[in-house]
Amino acid sequence: MAYRIEKDSLGEFKVPQDAWYGIQTARAVENFPISGRGPDRDFIRAHVQIKYAAAIANCQPDWLDESKRDAIVSACERILKGEFLDQFVVDRFQAGAGTSHNMNSNEVIANIANVALGEERGKYSPINPNDHVNMGQSTNDTIPTAIRLAVLAKLPRLTQAVEHMAAAFDEIALREQDTVKSGRTHLQDAVPTTIGREFAAYAWSLRRAKQNIADTRRQLCDIGLGGSAAGTGLNTSPHYPEKVAAELAKLTNEPIQASNLAAQMQSMLDLQTLSGQIRSLALELTRISNDLRLLASGPRTGLGEITLPPVQPGSSIMPGKVNPVMFEMLNQVCYQVMGQDAAVAYMTQAGQLELNVMMPALGSALFDAMDWLTNAMNAATDKNLKGLIVNRDRCFTFIHDSVGLATLLNPQIGYTKAAEIAKESEKSGKPVRDIVAEHNLMSREAFDALVLKAARDGKID
Structure with a gap:
C-alpha cells in the first residue's frame, strides 16, 4: 500500500x-x-x-x-x-x-x-x-450533540415500526372481534374472551410504549453545542450557541435549541431516558412474542389457536416441522436491547466532573438498540403478523372444554352451585354447556349465546 x-x-x-x-x-x-x-x-x-x-x-x-x-x-x-x-x-x-x-x-x-x-x-x-x-468546537460538545441528532433521525423509523405492528394487531382484532376463546390466567382456564380483545390489547400496549418513546423527543432537541471545552464556551465566536442551533434546526427540521452548555456534556440523562423507554418497549414485545409463540404452539399437541405463516423449515431432522422463527428472532433482539440499556445506564453514571468520556460506546449501544428493534419489528410484522390465521374451530373447542364457563352461572345460581357444575364438568369431562342443559338450567343454544355475549361485552344480562 x-x-x-x-x-x-x-x-x-x-x-x-x-x-x-x-x-x-x-x-x-x-x-x-x-x-x-x-x-x-x-x-x-x-x-x-x-x-x-x-x-x-x-x-x-x-x-x-x-x-x-x-x-x-x-x-x-x-x-x-x-x-x-x-x-x-x-x-x-x-x-x-x-x-x-x-x-x-x-x-x-x-x-x-x-x-x-x-x-x-x-x-x-x-x-x-x-x-x-x-x-469553536470540541469533542466535548460535538459528540453528545451528534448522538442526540442521530437518535432524533432514528426515532421516526422506530415509532413507525411500532405503529406498523400495532396496526397489524388492530386488523386481526377487528376481523376476529366475535371469535370467542378461553381466557387464561395463571396459565389456567379462565372466563371467555375474544381474539379481538386479546389482540386489540397488544396494539394498545404497543402504542402506549410508542408514545412514551416519542415524548423524549423534546428533551433530545436541547443541545450543548457551543460549550466547547468543559462547557465554558472557550474560543467560540459571538452568539455561536444560538446561531449554530438555529442552523441545525434548519438542517434537521427539528426544534433544536441551545441548552445548559455545561450540563449537556456532564449528563447523559436524556439519552438514558430514551434508552429506558426503548427497554420498556422491548419488555412489552417480549411478552407479546411469548404469547404468540404459545398460541401457535402445536400444531396438534399445543394450543394451536393461531397459525403463523411458515417462512423456513424448522428442523434439520424432523420433516415438515415449522417453528415460530420470526418471534423467536424478535425475542432474541429484545433480550439484546435490554442488555444495551444496561450498558447505557452504566455509562450514564460513569460521567465524571465536566465530562462523560463513555459517549462513543453509549451512543453505539443506543443506536444498535433502535436499529435492531426497528428492523426486527418490521420483519416480524411483514412476514408473520400479516399472514396470521386464527383457528376458530380450535378456539371453539377450547372454550367449551373450559370449566371456567361455570363462572357465567354465578348471577343465576350462585357461586357454590356453579362450583359444583364446574367440578362435575372436570370429573366427567362433559362440557359445561351439556351439564347446564341436562340440569334444565338453559338450552345449549342459549348457553352459547350467553358465552358470546360475555366474551364480547363482558356483561351477562
Missing part, C-alpha cells in the same frame, strides 16, 4: 495515500482494532451536519471568511449526499469522549475542501482540520 507521511504533535505517521482522512484518524485505526465496526451512518451524518452548521455560524468578521465557509459547507454537502462515507473508519470503541471520530470528521472535510480548491490531501491548507473545520 502506498503511503503519505503526515505530522502531528506526536511526530510523523504513515497515512494511506488514497485516504481522505489524516494522521489522527490513522493513529486511531491502529490503536483501536476492537470491534471491527465503524461508526453508525446516522451518527456520521449528524456529526457532519454539526460541522456544516458551525461553518455558517462562524462566518463572522475576524473568524471564518466566506471562502473557507463555502469550502467547508461544500465538502459537508458531498458527504451528506452519500460520498466519502467509507472514510469514517474509527472503531466504535475508541478514545474516551470520541476525540478520534471528531478528528476523523475534521480531517476528511478539510481534505475534501482543499482538493476542491486545487490543493493536495494531507497539506491542510488553506483549510485546517483544527483551526477551521473544528473552529
